[in-house]
Amino acid sequence: MAEARPAFQYAAIAQQREAATLGMWAFLATEILFFGALIAAYSAYRVSDPAGFAEAARHTRIALGAANTFILLTSSAFMAMAVELGSAARARSAALCLAATAALGLAFLGVKGWEYVLEYREGLVPALDFDLARYGPTAELFFLFYFFATLLHALHLAIGIGLTGTLAARFARGRGPREPVLRLVGLYWHFVDVVWIFLFPLIYLVGRSG
Amino acid sequence: MSHEGAPLNYLTAGTTLHSWLLTTDHKRIALLYFASITFFFLVGGAAATLIRLELVTPAGDLVSADGYNRLFTMHGVIMVWFFLVPSIPVTLGNFIIPLMLGARDLAFPRLNLMSWYCYVAGGLITLFALLLGGLDTGWTFYEPYSSAFSNSYVVLAVLGIFVSGFSSVMTGLNFIVTIHKLRAPGLTWYRLPVFVWSTYATSLILILATPVLAMTLLMLVAERLLHVGIFDPALGGDPLLFQHLFWFYSHPAVYIMILPSMGVISELVPCFARKPLFGYRFVVWCSIAIAAIGFLVWGHHMFVAGQSVYASLTFSFLSYLVAVPSAIKVFNWTATLHKGWIHFDAPMLYAFGFIGLFTIGGLTGLFLAALAIDVHVTDTYFVLAHFHYIMVGGAVMGYFGGLHYWWPKITGRLYPEYWARFTAIITFFGFNLTFFPQFILGYLGMPRRYQSYPPEFQIWHVLSSAGASILAVGYALPLFYLAWSLVRGRRAPADPWRATGLEWLARSPPPPHNFEETPIVTRGPYCYEDGEPRPQADHG
Numbered sequence: 001m002a003e004a005r006p007a008f009q010y011a012a013i014a015q016q017r018e019a020a021t022l023g024m025w026a027f028l029a030t031e032i033l034f035f036g037a038l039i040a041a042y043s044a045y046r047v048s049d050p051a052g053f054a055e056a057a058r059h060t061r062i063a064l065g066a067a068n069t070f071i072l073l074t075s076s077a078f079m080a081m082a083v084e085l086g087s088a089a090r091a092r093s094a095a096l097c098l099a100a101t102a103a104l105g106l107a108f109l110g111v112k113g114w115e116y117v118l119e120y121r122e123g124l125v126p127a128l129d130f131d132l133a134r135y136g137p138t139a140e141l142f143f144l145f146y147f148f149a150t151l152l153h154a155l156h157l158a159i160g161i162g163l164t165g166t167l168a169a170r171f172a173r174g175r176g177p178r179e180p181v182l183r184l185v186g187l188y189w190h191f192v193d194v195v196w197i198f199l200f201p202l203i204y205l206v207g208r209s210g
Numbered sequence: 211m212s213h214e215g216a217p218l219n220y221l222t223a224g225t226t227l228h229s230w231l232l233t234t235d236h237k238r239i240a241l242l243y244f245a246s247i248t249f250f251f252l253v254g255g256a257a258a259t260l261i262r263l264e265l266v267t268p269a270g271d272l273v274s275a276d277g278y279n280r281l282f283t284m285h286g287v288i289m290v291w292f293f294l295v296p297s298i299p300v301t302l303g304n305f306i307i308p309l310m311l312g313a314r315d316l317a318f319p320r321l322n323l324m325s326w327y328c329y330v331a332g333g334l335i336t337l338f339a340l341l342l343g344g345l346d347t348g349w350t351f352y353e354p355y356s357s358a359f360s361n362s363y364v365v366l367a368v369l370g371i372f373v374s375g376f377s378s379v380m381t382g383l384n385f386i387v388t389i390h391k392l393r394a395p396g397l398t399w400y401r402l403p404v405f406v407w408s409t410y411a412t413s414l415i416l417i418l419a420t421p422v423l424a425m426t427l428l429m430l431v432a433e434r435l436l437h438v439g440i441f442d443p444a445l446g447g448d449p450l451l452f453q454h455l456f457w458f459y460s461h462p463a464v465y466i467m468i469l470p471s472m473g474v475i476s477e478l479v480p481c482f483a484r485k486p487l488f489g490y491r492f493v494v495w496c497s498i499a500i501a502a503i504g505f506l507v508w509g510h511h512m513f514v515a516g517q518s519v520y521a522s523l524t525f526s527f528l529s530y531l532v533a534v535p536s537a538i539k540v541f542n543w544t545a546t547l548h549k550g551w552i553h554f555d556a557p558m559l560y561a562f563g564f565i566g567l568f569t570i571g572g573l574t575g576l577f578l579a580a581l582a583i584d585v586h587v588t589d590t591y592f593v594l595a596h597f598h599y600i601m602v603g604g605a606v607m608g609y610f611g612g613l614h615y616w617w618p619k620i621t622g623r624l625y626p627e628y629w630a631r632f633t634a635i636i637t638f639f640g641f642n643l644t645f646f647p648q649f650i651l652g653y654l655g656m657p658r659r660y661q662s663y664p665p666e667f668q669i670w671h672v673l674s675s676a677g678a679s680i681l682a683v684g685y686a687l688p689l690f691y692l693a694w695s696l697v698r699g700r701r702a703p704a705d706p707w708r709a710t711g712l713e714w715l716a717r718s719p720p721p722p723h724n725f726e727e728t729p730i731v732t733r734g735p736y737c738y739e740d741g742e743p744r745p746q747a748d749h750g
Binding site: 008009010011015018019022023026027029030031033034035036037038040041044045048126127130137138140141144148 | 313314315316317318319379382383384386387388390391392417418419420421422424425426428429432435436437438439440445446447448451455458723728
């Protein structure tokens with residue numbers, strides 16, 4: 001990676017790296033507004049019927065949600081280590097950390113999928129089998145947002161797992177990608193993590209004890 | 211630059227279909243976009259033609275009532291998302307911005323190509339929906355009509371808009387990074403041409419507003435397909451929420467359309483008045499201010515929708531506020547003319563048209579920002595006239611002005627000047643005849659989106675349709691004389707207007723990577739001393 005030449009439109013490697021990094025931040029700004037619109041809509045309904053939403057939220061499985069939060073935060077720690085190891089040119093360790101990151105990501109999806117199955121069995125999936133007589137319309141709205149937000153998050157996570165797994169394979173073969181690719185994938189991974197950090201309390205925690 | 215024979219340029223660098231469809235040259239991608247948006251402009255224009263034909267008589271006789279709904283929806287959807295939003299940034303911006311920066315390309319050339327494919331894919335999906343039978347919701351897709359009642363191809367059309375949104379985001383992101391990171395040595399922020407600044411402001415809106423529309427449309431689709439309530443009050447949803455989210459994008463979208471056009475005008479006026487732009491820094495920061503305040507005025511679309519009166523008051527105040535930077539720009543262009551050596555070439559005629567029409571559109575915008583007056587004219591032809599003055603009188607005039615101005619650079623050929631001047635003038639008159647009567651119609655109480663109307667309105671509709679036929683000629687003529695110039699036009703020198711920007715240092719048409727050597731910028735834009743240009747860099 002030492003003396004690579006920049007792409008034709010750049011004068012120097014450093015300029016190219018800065019451009020890629022700024023591009024990723026701009027992309028994440030877009031993503032924030034994308035999830036932001038969903039969270040704003042959810043919050044608007046939540047504010048207009050706090051009791052109904054708190055009641056509906058009690059049907060979520062807080063143990064599984066908390067476990068997933070733990071899994072995802074741990075994955076982010078591995079990603080942070082991978083980024084440092086990658087830039088220190090310790091390819092094997094970086095590959096291991098990336099593999100751990102991807103594996104934890106898969107574990108998150110596994111737990112989430114199991115949660116979906118349990119919710120389906122209880123008739124909590126809007127448009128599929130929602131038991132309106134038992135839970136009422138507010139809960140249906142709540143679970144619509146729940147599935148919308150968590151599925152969208154899972155989709156982002158799946159993309160992250162694909163990227164991370166690819167990078168792990170490349171590092172395992174001893175040749176990591178050029179800077180700042182690993183750093184940018186790391187940024188993306190942390191972003192997906194941060195989205196969950198907002199979703200977890202908003203969906204599982206708010207009003208639960210009341 | 212005395213090469214033997216014709217030097218290689220970006221057009222002759224490869225002639226296969228492959229070399230066009232897989233190009234990463236920003237100039238070729240700009241041309242791909244030119245062809246595509248021109249196609250959609252003609253489709254949207256055809257719908258407008260049918261609308262104006264229908265409205266010549268008070269009775270609904272040319273098309274059915276349902277057909278009329280589908281026509282104005284098609285006109286709006288195509289013109290907003292597949293012509294106006296992309297128009298100047300993806301064509302003129304794509305071509306000129308790297309040249310203005312002294313760069314060899316955009317920061318991410320492949321992303322640029324991908325944005326064109328997203329645009330085309332989105333456009334084709336939406337077009338397919340229109341061919342299947344179209345949709346009747348209006349371009350605003352108001353809930354709950356669009357999810358619960360409309361019996362038309364809402365989901366498919368919305369999907370097309372969603373896909374084209376990726377194109378918007380990729381374009382905006384690419385411009386932001388390029389402008390930050392690929393400026394030539396010596397090209398500081400305050401030496402950037404205003405066109406670059408206003409494209410930058412536009413790009414900020416593109417990446418921050420588009421995702422909100424994307425999410426809103428996804429929720430609409432979810433509601434329509436799954437029959438669960440998000441916005442439909444019958445299912446427990448809130449239709450006002452849809453309007454909030456929709457206008458959070460769609461009001462800033464107006465600035466996506468007008469800011470690049472303002473940038474073009476800021477290039478044209480100094481060049482053809484042979485004077486530096488008056489108050490450069492004010493113009494620059496007004497672009498940023500418009501982009502920023504533009505995010506905070508969306509509620510003025512909802513004054514009669516039932517939002518709280520305090521919200522309405524706030525949005526009314528902020529809407530007045532956004533008029534301030536817009537007005538500063540008009541004053542600055544006018545002050546630039548003062549004691550200038552004004553040349554009345556076609557681009558300048560378009561610029562004059564822009565300033566006049568934008569002023570009328572802006573002032574009538576103040577009427578609409580006033581709560582009491584807005585109640586009277588909401589959803590009338592007054593609103594239609596107002597935003598057509600901004601989006602057509604403003605944005606499209608700027609687009610044509612810029613197209614003529616940079617045509618020699620893009621094609622290496624000069625267009626026929628007198629045809630172009632004639633076209634600029636009849637476009638201006640045709641436009642006013644089309645849309646000024648609509649202010650009167652609206653003030654008299656004619657609501658928008660009606661196919662038939664009381665006979666006392668007919669005179670104004672006939673005038674408007676007559677104007678539209680002149681306007682159509684004004685839009686059709688460039689197709690012919692610009693195409694003619696490609697074959698028969700005189701060869702353009704590098705700087706036919708004796709302008710100062712870096713883009714004029716490159717050959718016409720430019721070589722594949724724009725500059726033989728990277729220019730070193732020594733001064734700001736618009737250096738005209740006694741009308742004599744001093745280019746931003748001394749070689750190229």
